[in-house]
Amino acid sequence: MMNKSIAFLGGGQMAEALIGGLVASQAAHPETICATDPMAARRDLLKSRFGIRVGEKNGTAVREADLIVLAVKPQAMPAVLSDVGPALSGKLIVSIAAGVTVAWIRERVAQPRAIVRAMPNTPALVREGVTALAYQPDLSADDVRAVRSLFEAVGSVVAVEERLMDAVTGLSGSGPAYVFVAIEALADGGVKMGLPRATAQLLAAQTVLGAARMVLERGEHPARLKDQVASPGGTTIAGLHQLEVGGMRGCVMAAVEAATKRSQELGR
Ligand SMILES: NC(=O)C1=CN([C@@H]2O[C@H](COP(=O)(O)OP(=O)(O)OC[C@H]3O[C@@H](n4cnc5c(N)ncnc54)[C@H](O)[C@@H]3O)[C@@H](O)[C@H]2O)C=CC1
Numbered sequence: 001m002m003n004k005s006i007a008f009l010g011g012g013q014m015a016e017a018l019i020g021g022l023v024a025s026q027a028a029h030p031e032t033i034c035a036t037d038p039m040a041a042r043r044d045l046l047k048s049r050f051g052i053r054v055g056e057k058n059g060t061a062v063r064e065a066d067l068i069v070l071a072v073k074p075q076a077m078p079a080v081l082s083d084v085g086p087a088l089s090g091k092l093i094v095s096i097a098a099g100v101t102v103a104w105i106r107e108r109v110a111q112p113r114a115i116v117r118a119m120p121n122t123p124a125l126v127r128e129g130v131t132a133l134a135y136q137p138d139l140s141a142d143d144v145r146a147v148r149s150l151f152e153a154v155g156s157v158v159a160v161e162e163r164l165m166d167a168v169t170g171l172s173g174s175g176p177a178y179v180f181v182a183i184e185a186l187a188d189g190g191v192k193m194g195l196p197r198a199t200a201q202l203l204a205a206q207t208v209l210g211a212a213r214m215v216l217e218r219g220e221h222p223a224r225l226k227d228q229v230a231s232p233g234g235t236t237i238a239g240l241h242q243l244e245v246g247g248m249r250g251c252v253m254a255a256v257e258a259a260t261k262r263s264q265e266l267g268r
């Protein structure tokens with residue numbers, strides 16, 4: 001159980017995924033979580049679905065919590081910080097905004113206890129997220145524990161230098177969207193070849209999940225695992241040939257590069 005009260009400023013998609021994972025894992029009691037959002041529909045959904053406290057006023061939420069998660073869009077960050085900057089004095093701040101740097105936040109808040117930059121992803125909702133954290137070496141052991149347990153409750157956590165956070169954003173932050181497209185495309189292929197949609201979608205999603213588990217649990221190079229599927233003169237190598245003709249590797253690498261560059265732009 002987390003021993004800190006948490007305020008999420010911004011109750012959108014990513015806050016929902018984090019809150020959902022936190023509540024499901026029982027890492028935090030819903031009463032200790034508060035989320036703010038100007039949209040009544042968002043507040044109502046978060047309150048009814050997870051039993052957390054909700055509000056409209058960022059200042060009130062900040063004053064009542066110790067750990068503040070900045071979960072608004074990067075474009076909304078200047079307005080939020082000019083509103084609550086002074087109230088953030090003494091608080092542990094975690095920003096999940098793409099591109100926004102610790103230095104940029106530090107210029108806009110009065111005397112925070114610490115600022116941690118985090119990049120989670122939406123599979124946090126089902127506790128299969130992955131979060132990269134960038135924090136200063138002088139972050140207290142208690143604050144490291146609090147931030148790590150927030151994100152470990154919803155998946156795995158890696159520590160990176162802050163300069164790598166845009167690349168993380170391009171890969172795992174945005175990555176679930178690429179994988180959803182891949183699952184949809186696999187299912188479409190199955191439907192094209194005559195499978196019912198529901199069967200095709202199940203086969204596609206479980207294939208992605210199983211392949212990912214093999215990489216993580218066996219620790220083997222993906223190329224080796226790929227070779228084990230491809231029989232000489234068989235079906236798989238025929239499919240792999242088409243992926244190479246279509247430029248799948250270059251296309252996926254270019255997607256990570258484009259999203260990384262966009263994250264860098266958002267931080268300027
Ligand atoms: N969606 C994702 O997969 C990920 C998003 N992020 C980051 O998380 C942040 C939020 O992204 P999403 O949840 O996708 O966006 P979203 O648009 O779903 O959520 C943002 C929420 O903030 C609310 N909001 C706007 N102005 C506000 C204010 N002044 N005070 C309080 N709330 C306000 C909006 O009404 C909205 O509900 C962004 O900075 C994004 O870069 C990070 C990792 C993954």
Ligand SMILES: O=C(O)[C@@H]1CCC=N1
Nearest residue numbers: 097098169173174175
């Ligand atoms: O698309 C975005 O800007 C956010 C950041 C990472 C995932 N979604």
